[in-house]
Amino acid sequence: xxxxxxxxxxxxxxxxxxxxxxxxxxxxxxxxxxxxxxxxxxxxxxxxxxxxxxxxxxxxxxxxxxxxxxxxxxxxxxxxxxxxxxxxxxxxxxxxxx
Numbered sequence: 001x002x003x004x005x006x007x008x009x010x011x012x013x014x015x016x017x018x019x020x021x022x023x024x025x026x027x028x029x030x031x032x033x034x035x036x037x038x039x040x041x042x043x044x045x046x047x048x049x050x051x052x053x054x055x056x057x058x059x060x061x062x063x064x065x066x067x068x069x070x071x072x073x074x075x076x077x078x079x080x081x082x083x084x085x086x087x088x089x090x091x092x093x094x095x096x097x098x
Contacts, residue, residue, distance in 0.1 A: 006074045014077055018091035022070055029070040030055070030080055031093045037065035039089075046087040054080040066093045 006026045015021075019028040032047065039047070047067055051059050056071030072080050081091055 010074065014074070017077070017081070018093050019072070019077055026074050027056075027071050028074060028077065029060075029068050030072050030077070030091050031062070032067040032069070032084060032089050033092045034065055034067060037061075039067075040087070043087045043089055046084055046089065050080060050083050053083070062093075064093060 004024075004026055006021070011021055014028060018031040018033070020031070021028055047059055047069070051057055051069045054072045054076050055069040058070060060068040060070065062068055069080075084090070
């Protein structure tokens with residue numbers, strides 16, 4: 001069994017950006033903020049591509065009308081954020097900043 005490499009400090013930093021750790025791993029679920037659950041077709045395509053490229057290929061919808069992509073490795077978080085930003089999407093929506 002491998003040991004976790006992401007520190008609690010690093011976890012706290014990315015949580016503020018909208019990333020929640022997937023239990024027992026160094027992977028995270030990235031939450032993408034929507035405007036009242038509405039995204040364009042181009043944004044939806046970008047989300048699907050990002051889920052396949054950076055996550056585990058699944059897309060979840062939260063009760064707060066955000067989109068969640070699980071399985072993103074810690075070292076791919078910034079690349080993921082840059083990828084979705086191309087379509088005007090950003091991460092967030094975790095913790096008290098909601």
